[in-house]
Amino acid sequence: xxxxxxxxxxxxxxxxxxxxxxxxxxxxxxxxxxxxxxxxxxxxxxxxxxxxxxxxxxxxxxxxxxxxxxxxxxxxxxxxxxxxxxxxxxxxxxxxxxxxxxxxxxxxxxxxxxxxxxxxxxxxxxxxxxxxxxxxxxxxxxxxxxxxxxxxxxxxxxxxxxxxxxxxxxxxxxxxxxxxxxxxxxxxxxxxxxxxxxxxxxxxxxxxxxxxxxxxxxxxxxxxxxxxxxxxxxxxxxxxxxxxxxxxxxxxxxxxxxxxxxxxxxxxxxxxxxxxxxxxxxxxxxxxxxxxxxxxxxxxxxxxxxxxxxxxxxxxxxxxxxxxxxxxxxxxxxxxxxxxxxxxxxxxxxxxxxxxxxxxxxxxxxxxxxxxxxxxxxxxxxxxxxxxxx
Amino acid sequence: xxxxxxxxxxxxxxxxxxxxxxxxxxxxxxxxxxxxxxxxxxxxxxxxxxxxxxxxxxxxxxxxxxxxxxxxxxxxxxxxxxxxxxxxxxxxxxxxxxxxxxxxxxxxxxxxxxxxxxxxxxxxxxxxxxxxxxxxxxxxxxxxxxxxxxxxxxxxxxxxxxxxxxxxxxxxxxxxxxxxxxxxxxxxxxxxxxxxxxxxxxxxxxxxxxxxxxxxxxxxxxxxxxxxxxxxxxxxxxxxxxxxxxxxxxxxxxxxxxxxxxxxxxxxxxxxxxxxxxxxxxxxxxxxxxxxxxxxxxxxxxxxxxxxxxxxxxxxxxxxxxxxxxxxxxxxxxxxxxxxxxxxxxxxxxxxxxxxxxxxxxxxxxxxxxxxxxxxxxxxxxxxxxxxxx
Numbered sequence: 050x051x052x053x054x055x056x057x058x059x060x061x062x063x064x065x066x067x068x069x070x071x072x073x074x075x076x077x078x079x080x081x082x083x084x085x086x087x088x089x090x091x092x093x094x095x096x097x098x099x100x101x102x103x104x105x106x107x108x109x110x111x112x113x114x115x116x117x118x119x120x121x122x123x124x125x126x127x128x129x130x131x132x133x134x135x136x137x138x139x140x141x142x143x144x145x146x147x148x149x150x151x152x153x154x155x156x157x158x159x160x161x162x163x164x165x166x167x168x169x170x171x172x173x174x175x176x177x178x179x180x181x182x183x184x185x186x187x188x189x190x191x192x193x194x195x196x197x198x199x200x201x202x203x204x205x206x207x208x209x210x211x212x213x214x215x216x217x218x219x220x221x222x223x224x225x226x227x228x229x230x231x232x233x234x235x236x237x238x239x240x241x242x243x244x245x246x247x248x249x250x251x252x253x254x255x256x257x258x259x260x261x262x263x264x265x266x267x268x269x270x271x272x273x274x275x276x277x278x279x280x281x282x283x284x285x286x287x288x289x290x291x292x293x294x295x296x297x298x299x300x301x302x303x304x305x306x307x308x309x310x311x312x313x314x315x316x317x318x319x320x321x322x323x324x325x326x327x328x329x330x331x332x333x334x335x336x337x338x339x340x341x342x343x344x345x346x347x348x349x350x351x352x353x354x355x356x357x358x359x360x361x362x363x364x365x366x367x368x369x370x371x372x373x374x375x376x377x378x379x380x381x382x383x384x385x386x387x388x389x390x391x392x393x394x395x396x397x398x399x400x401x402x403x404x405x406x407x408x409x410x411x412x413x414x415x416x417x418x419x420x421x422x423x424x425x426x427x428x429x430x431x432x433x434x435x436x437x438x439x
Numbered sequence: 440x441x442x443x444x445x446x447x448x449x450x451x452x453x454x455x456x457x458x459x460x461x462x463x464x465x466x467x468x469x470x471x472x473x474x475x476x477x478x479x480x481x482x483x484x485x486x487x488x489x490x491x492x493x494x495x496x497x498x499x500x501x502x503x504x505x506x507x508x509x510x511x512x513x514x515x516x517x518x519x520x521x522x523x524x525x526x527x528x529x530x531x532x533x534x535x536x537x538x539x540x541x542x543x544x545x546x547x548x549x550x551x552x553x554x555x556x557x558x559x560x561x562x563x564x565x566x567x568x569x570x571x572x573x574x575x576x577x578x579x580x581x582x583x584x585x586x587x588x589x590x591x592x593x594x595x596x597x598x599x600x601x602x603x604x605x606x607x608x609x610x611x612x613x614x615x616x617x618x619x620x621x622x623x624x625x626x627x628x629x630x631x632x633x634x635x636x637x638x639x640x641x642x643x644x645x646x647x648x649x650x651x652x653x654x655x656x657x658x659x660x661x662x663x664x665x666x667x668x669x670x671x672x673x674x675x676x677x678x679x680x681x682x683x684x685x686x687x688x689x690x691x692x693x694x695x696x697x698x699x700x701x702x703x704x705x706x707x708x709x710x711x712x713x714x715x716x717x718x719x720x721x722x723x724x725x726x727x728x729x730x731x732x733x734x735x736x737x738x739x740x741x742x743x744x745x746x747x748x749x750x751x752x753x754x755x756x757x758x759x760x761x762x763x764x765x766x767x768x769x770x771x772x773x774x775x776x777x778x779x780x781x782x783x784x785x786x787x788x789x790x791x792x793x794x795x796x797x798x799x800x801x802x803x804x805x806x807x808x809x810x811x812x813x814x815x816x817x818x819x820x821x822x823x824x825x826x827x828x829x
Contacts, residue, residue, distance in 0.1 A: 064442025
């Protein structure tokens with residue numbers, strides 16, 4: 050096991066009516082004037098916005114609003130948000146929505162006290178150690194940004210999708226009310242499920258030896274997703290399935306499952322090109338990329354993939370030929386993703402075979418070659434992984 | 440799933456040489472004058488004390504010492520510690536040791552700013568919301584107190600062993616260096632393993648339905664313990680096994696595995712009489728009580744015990760008679776505990792059959808009848824559970 054640090058000081062309110070605590074929590078964590086940052090406006094239809102505003106009003110906390118944080122959130126809105134916060138003396142940002150609203154809020158929070166261009170953090174990867182405090186009100190189980198120190202933004206000049214991270218970005222509090230996710234469509238729900246599974250897999254496929262505790266926690270989250278996802282796809286109003294998935298989404302990404310081990314993140318890196326350039330949902334992109342990445346790197350550690358197959362998917366171990374078991378695990382993941390309506394190929398996303406060289410080239414404009422991880426990936430490897438997704 | 444709150448803002452430094460950060464962390468969390476609180480003095484033989492003191496000195500932080508926090512820590516030392524802290528203007532307590540030193544430090548931390556008798560908290564169970572900040576340097580994987588808001592103290596007047604809890608008791612930071620646990624004896628190690636397993640089981644046996652995510656996390660921690668414990672018992676110096684067990688011990692008890700579900704804690708309640716009156720190790724007492732409690736409550740929910748048997752112990756499900764599977768799981772736990780050298784009967788602890796009525800009577804002097812949990816337990820039930828441990 051590797052040495053590590055783990056610090057996850059987010060206060061979680063989970064369950065029905067948990068929005069009631071928002072005003073009190075904003076005050077507890079030092080907010081006196083709030084920016085509510087949200088997405089396309091669905092929160093104004095499903096009642097979430099009203100509950101948030103009622104709690105702030107009851108606590109006597111003034112607030113402003115900034116909407117339009119869209120999927121694959123863009124730099125332009127971040128710049129507007131930073132300007133607004135500075136002008137209005139905002140000292141707390143409340144993100145209401147999914148990973149897009151939260152990641153956009155985090156970027157604004159980092160930008161306000163920073164003298165330079167907020168994009169510096171995303172371009173260079175330097176840790177963000179100063180930001181306005183933020184809280185979140187989660188409306189989709191997916192990104193895990195409600196409990197993570199991470200943020201991913203797409204820069205409109207060149208459509209580079211890059212991540213930044215830092216202790217200051219961990220939300221002070223997060224409100225998780227599974228009821229708020231019951232109005233999501235089947236497709237949105239499935240995209241979230243895929244993202245959660247990917248967050249675990251990016252940690253699971255590691256070169257670090259002797260990491261039984263985090264292996265087992267990863268497997269536990271994955272088995273939960275396998276068990277609960279069909280329930281919620283069959284009945285989008287299933288509160289308990291929504292609740293299990295919502296908490297699994299947090300556990301999958303606050304790093305309790307990832308400490309002490311090298312992590313991968315190359316399915317994410319390779320996917321980001323797809324969602325940035327074709328503006329598809331991140332989860333849909335991951336559904337295409339992740340099994341292809343697995344097929345490509347399988348021989349790097351057949352036993353780890355066999356473990357994935359046996360422990361997560363319940364496959365029988367083929368002791369005379371573990372590779373068959375390893376391949377079966379990947380196939381089972383592929384079948385699972387198809388069963389919840391997720392795409393399988395680049396074509397399903399609107400990409401074409403001839404786009405592949407440009408996709409790989411664009412990736413390495415923003416990132417250094419090779420991509421480090423479970424296996425180092427050079428441009429030729431990334432192209433091959435895209436080809437496996439045709 | 441039940442609604443819940445989860446807030447675990449402890450900063451963990453895990454790994455070799457992690458003591459180096461102590462001085463800096465004390466400063467970060469506001470300490471300017473430290474009380475180092477420890478147990479019987481083993482930390483002065485195994486190098487831990489020297490590393491702690493070196494880090495405080497390097498950071499220029501003055502400190503005093505209070506030793507002798509023994510297993511099943513007593514109220515007398517807590518009163519002395521409170522007096523010392525007040526007299527000397529101590530503003531941070533650093534517990535160096537296992538659960539006993541940490542729980543004793545928590546009680547002192549709670550008592551310093553409190554006008555009344557610190558025991559009020561333990562007697563009444565009222566939440567502790569004000570305390571001096573504490574940090575921990577863990578030397579045995581067991582109690583999970585390094586990441587929990589809980590403390591258990593034995594009052595010398597009457598030998599009542601009671602717990603208190605509160606957000607203010609969560610350590611600000613905890614230093615987990617698995618090397619520091621490599622000097623423990625096989626018996627101490629096994630007692631710690633038993634305590635960790637019990638912390639998960641107290642959460643696992645629940646009446647709350649649809650809690651797949653926490654079920655799976657509980658199972659993951661238990662499977663880790665089953666996998667790693669024989670390694671460490673075979674080689675007490677096995678760093679990686681020690682590391683897995685040490686992190687599992689934290690995960691088992693910071694409540695990430697217990698949120699959203701009713702919990703039990705009656706094996707602990709019933710055990711506390713044994714460790715308070717016979718002064719045996721808490722883990723040894725649990726090894727006797729826990730399987731007996733399981734046998735007694737088995738019929739309350741046979742399927743849950745069958746799930747425990749199949750998912751945790753890998754038993755084959757007997758579909759025509761699940762009770763056989765359920766019983767097999769309890770037997771497997773019993774065999775596992777014996778395999779690591781833990782006692783099986785009250786006699787092994789020095790108790791006699793004729794002590795049982797007095798044990799049960801003493802329990803209900805400090806606690807209300809019935810004990811609530813997976814099954815409500817009246818005095819006759821507690822006596823029956825002790826009898827099953829003969």
